[in-house]
Amino acid sequence: MGICDTREEREALAVAGHLNAAHIELVALVRHLESTGTWAVDGVRSVEHWLGWQLGLSSAEAARAVRVAAAFDTHPVRCGMFTDGRLSIAQAALAVTVDATRDAELAEVAAHCTLSQLRVFVKVMKLADTPRPAEDPEPRREFFEFGTDTDGWLNGRFGLEPEHGQLVKHALEQCRDALFHQRSADPPADPVTDREVVANPNTPPRVRWVDALAEMARRGLDGEPSELRRDRYRINLFIDLDTIIDGVDGVDGGDGPSACWITRDGVPGWLTERVLCNGNVTPTFIRDSKPVSVGRTQRIVPERTRRLVLHRDGHKCRVPWCNRTRWLDVHHIVHWADGGPTDTWNLVGVCDRCHTAIHQGYFTIEGNADDPMGLTFRDRFRRIIPLHPTPPKPGAPPPPTPVEYRHPYGERLDHSEIWVNPSRIA
Numbered sequence: 001m002g003i004c005d006t007r008e009e010r011e012a013l014a015v016a017g018h019l020n021a022a023h024i025e026l027v028a029l030v031r032h033l034e035s036t037g038t039w040a041v042d043g044v045r046s047v048e049h050w051l052g053w054q055l056g057l058s059s060a061e062a063a064r065a066v067r068v069a070a071a072f073d074t075h076p077v078r079c080g081m082f083t084d085g086r087l088s089i090a091q092a093a094l095a096v097t098v099d100a101t102r103d104a105e106l107a108e109v110a111a112h113c114t115l116s117q118l119r120v121f122v123k124v125m126k127l128a129d130t131p132r133p134a135e136d137p138e139p140r141r142e143f144f145e146f147g148t149d150t151d152g153w154l155n156g157r158f159g160l161e162p163e164h165g166q167l168v169k170h171a172l173e174q175c176r177d178a179l180f181h182q183r184s185a186d187p188p189a190d191p192v193t194d195r196e197v198v199a200n201p202n203t204p205p206r207v208r209w210v211d212a213l214a215e216m217a218r219r220g221l222d223g224e225p226s227e228l229r230r231d232r233y234r235i236n237l238f239i240d241l242d243t244i245i246d247g248v249d250g251v252d253g254g255d256g257p258s259a260c261w262i263t264r265d266g267v268p269g270w271l272t273e274r275v276l277c278n279g280n281v282t283p284t285f286i287r288d289s290k291p292v293s294v295g296r297t298q299r300i301v302p303e304r305t306r307r308l309v310l311h312r313d314g315h316k317c318r319v320p321w322c323n324r325t326r327w328l329d330v331h332h333i334v335h336w337a338d339g340g341p342t343d344t345w346n347l348v349g350v351c352d353r354c355h356t357a358i359h360q361g362y363f364t365i366e367g368n369a370d371d372p373m374g375l376t377f378r379d380r381f382r383r384i385i386p387l388h389p390t391p392p393k394p395g396a397p398p399p400p401t402p403v404e405y406r407h408p409y410g411e412r413l414d415h416s417e418i419w420v421n422p423s424r425i426a
Helices: 007-036 047-055 059-070 076-083 089-095 100-110 115-129 162-183 209-222 227-232 241-246 269-277 303-312 352-359
Strands: 143-148 154-159 237-240 283-287 290-294 328-332 347-351 363-367 375-379
Touching: 007 047, 007 059, 007 076, 007 089, 047 059, 059 089, 076 089, 076 100, 089 100, 089 115, 100 115, 162 209, 303 328, 303 347, 328 352, 347 352, 352 363
Parallel strands: 237 283
Antiparallel strands: 143 154, 283 290, 328 347, 363 375
C-alpha cells in the first residue's frame, strides 16, 4: 500500500500535519503551565481540569497531553519524534508509557506502527520489564489495621489471603459497577474537589474505588434487619450549643459551629456546615460539656422546599462549570448557622462535590438564587470567577504551520513474530 496515491490521501496527510502542529503547541502550552503553575486558579484542581475548562478537551485528551509533556526529560527520543511530526499525540502518549530504558528501541518501531499495533509492542515490552515476584520465605498472615486521625480521616492497611482477597475484590467491583450504571444516565461534571476531571459529557462517568468502598459500607449498614442495631451504628454528630449561641468559633465570625463525632474526634468546620446545610441529621445538643437532649432525625431543608429548589434549578448543579444532574444537595447561600433563612432565594442546588468545595473555601456563591442571573461566584480571594473563557479577538495569529506526517503502511502484524530484548531495568 503506497502513500499519497490519491487526492484524498494527500488531503488526509495535510490534515494530519495541521493536527500534529496544533498538538505540538498544546503540549508546549502544558509544559509552560506546569513550569509556571499558572493553571492553579481557585476552583481548578489540575492541569487536566484547566484544559477541559479552557479548551473543551475530554479528560482522556487532556491526560494524554499532560503525559507527553511530562515525558520530555525521560523519553527524549520519542518526544523528539513527536515534535518532528513523526508521531501523533496518541502514538506518543502510548509510547512514553514504556520504561525510559527502551526509549530508542521503541522509537525504531513506533513510527511504522498503527496505534493498535503499537499497543501490542507496548504490552509485550511492559511484560518483559515486569519483575517476577520472589517466593515468600515464610507463610503470610492476614491483617487489617485502621485508625482515625485528629482531623477525622480514617487511615489503615490490610493484607488478605487469596480467598478473602477475591471476595473483597469482587464485592468492590460489584459496587463500582452499580455506581457506574447509576451515574451513566447523567452527563458527568468537572469534579471541583478531585484531581481527575471529566470535561466531555460523552465520556463515561468515573467511579473511584473509594466510592465503591463507601457504597459497600452503606450496603452493609442498610442490610441490617434490626432497627435497633441500625440506630446503634448510625453516624451521629454532636453539636455544642454554647459555640452556636455565643459565637465562639461559630456564627459571629468563626469557622462554623463546634462539633465532634461520637468518638470525640473533632469535625472540621466546613464539614459541620455542610451537614447542617443539607442532610438528614440526628443532633445531640451539648451545653456546659454535657448532653442536654437528642433531637429527632430531621432534614435541615424541608422536603417540599428541596423539591421546589431542585425544580427551579432544573435538577442540575447550579455551578456554571458543572453538569451533574444527580447526587444533588441544597446549599444555603448565607449559611444556616449564620442565620441564613431556609427560603428559596437563599437555597441553591449543587452536586455533592461542588458542595464540599464551597464549604472548603475553594469558591463562594452570593446573590439571589430565584433570579436566573442573580448569582455571583468568587474565588477565595474574592475575585469574580468568569463563567466562560474570554473568546479570542478577531485577528488572532494564524494556525500553526503544518508538520509533515507519513502514516504507517498498516500491514498485518503477526503477534508470533514479535520479539523484544530482555529487560534492562535493574
